[in-house]
Amino acid sequence: MSSRNSSTSRSISIRRAVARDAKRLTRLVRGSSAYEGKYASAVAGYRVGPDYIEAHRVFVAVGTDEQGGRVLGFYSLVLAPPELDLLFVADEAQGRGIGRLLAAHMRSEARAAGLDRVKVVSHLPAVGFYQRVGAVRTGTAFANPPAVPWDRPEFEFRLP
DSSP states (O other), rough: OOOOHHHHHHHEEEEEGGGGGHHHHHHHHHHHHHGGGGGGTTTOOOOOOOOHHSSSEEEEEEESSSTTTOEEHHHHHHEETEEEEEEEEOOOOOOOHHHHHHHHHHHHHHHTTTOSSSEEOGGGGGGHHHHTTEEEEEEEEEEEETTBOOOEEEEEEOOO
């Protein structure tokens, strides 16, 4: 691991999300620059509620140094059927390895739950990210207007 990644992993902790994180996670989703313009409809009105956090394995990446415990990203693992439902990193925290840490944590959680594969339907701007963190392209999720009027690539994390 490079010193940059080592530094990042020391300054970031990952913990289980709790109900009081719901508003922060909702703001992170709705405020993501990856969903501006033509993609805005996919997150307009989206809500990560306490009920969602309780029903799924939701984990947050929290800054432990200069960020003062701020939520910098999160993911949600659905066990049945196995799917990475959400993975977001705050715009200002991107490029620091947080997404990579969250993906690695998700794989570890999935293995611990006895899963051997986890599906992810990728947002188009995130395709390169999922390829870099080891997901394999498996197909296409076709458009579902009006919520998602474009096709999206499907990937799979294979867990040895």
